[in-house]
Amino acid sequence: MIPVFRPLKDPAVATVWSGLAASTIGEDLFRVAVVWIAAEQIGNAAGYVNATQYGAMLVVGLLGASAFDRWRPDRAMIGAKYASAVMALLPVIGFYIWGVSIPLLVASVMGLAGLRMVFTPALQSAVPVLVTDRSAMQAINGLFDATWRLARLIGPVMAAILNTLLPVIHFLTITAVGFVLSALAIWVVRDRLVDPAARLRPGRGGWRGAWDALLDGARLMLRERTTGALLLINAFANGPWSVALQLCIALMVVEHDPHLFGFHGLASLGLIVGSCGFGDVLGNLIAGSVRFRRPLSTMFLGYVAMGAGFALIALAAWGLDNPYKLPAMMAAGLIAGLGAPFFFIPMITRMQTVFKGAEIARVFRLRLAVMAGSMLFFNLLATPMFDLIGPTHTEFYFGLLLLALGLSGYIYYRRQENNP
Helix, strand or coil, X not given: CCHHHHHHHCHHHXXXXXXXXXXXXXXXXXXXXXXXXXXXXXXXXXXXXXXHHXXXXXXXXXXXXXXXXXXXHHHHHHHHHHHHHHHHHHHHHHHHHHCCCHHHHHHHHHHHHHHHHHHHHHHHHHHHHHCCCHHHHHHHHHHHHHHHHHHHHHHHHHHHHHCCCCCHHHHHHHHHHHHHHHHHHHHHCHHHHCCCCCCCCCCCCHHHHHHHHHHHHHHHHHHCHHHHHHHHHHHHHHHHHHHHHHHHHHHHHHHHCCCECXXXXXXXXXXXXXXXXXXXXXXXXXXXXXXXXXXXXXXXXXXXXXXXXXXXXXXXXHHCCCCCHHHHHHHHHHHHHHHHXXXXXXXXXXXXXXXXXXXXXXXXXXXXXXXXXXXXHHHHHHHHHHHHHHHHHHHHHHHHHHHHHHHHHHHHHHHHHHCC
């Protein structure tokens, strides 16, 4: 058996994984639907709809930490998933009253983003309790990471198929069902997700409590400088990545109309983003199963592949005519997706090894807040860039930015690893 799948022999791990799969596939279906609806309704300004979720993540991550530290991980995860189901259904309910409502879509996007800041740190802090064998830590991180990356493959492909069967608004209904299934799966194994010896931290309320929680995460990152640097670099890189993958490609499909064998529009978007997801899965199987001799420098090769892939998507849209345009963009998307797991899985494994218990949630929540800030900045920057140079140039330049980040990190850490 491939090492990354070995944790599934544990029924509790398999149950959590199945719940994560249901909710993450639904979330990627949600992302495709939201971007497509927004692009149809308001064009290039769709970037602002996407940016609102990162504003919500930033606010919740910075101000909500003192409250979240008081919650048991299992209760935080279950409550977040049920609340997410309600938020996903808001635009569907509004559709039958007012029609497509951008304000309700924005409220749904912001609600789901805020609740993600509750769920994900709680999950990260529960992983060392769920799998007490430290040698299996990389495998389970690879497994859970594969869940999100499989979703990037399955969600867009589902969108391409469901587009012929359902109105796009009901993609959000399917997302809500996935959230409910995920909450039920975590409820079944909730006793395996809590360390009975752990004591919940009594957080302080108000602004002082939020500030203390923020400083705790920063102090922990400064204590472990290499791990902290990797977390912050990854958080920054998520900004250009989110625009290149979630916005630019959708607008490029509208602009360049890549098509083949009757696939066009939303179906073409699903195929290109799905190819990125397929690359994600392939990269995950490697990164979750292999221990690298030079892990730090190898991690940055992931950003080299990601940046090169995004730049090649833009070059394919510019330089090729149909019917070659769509296959070339899909191939470039596969290269872009291949790189991400090479950075993320070793980074998460290192974090869960260096930090302990509630420290993991505090550090990861600060990383998510910085990531949200980066995504907010780049998504707000995206709309004027779309108006000024167009989505294809934006894709190309953001790809070059990630490529430069990867090459710089590889050179720096390769020198560090070669030193005695």
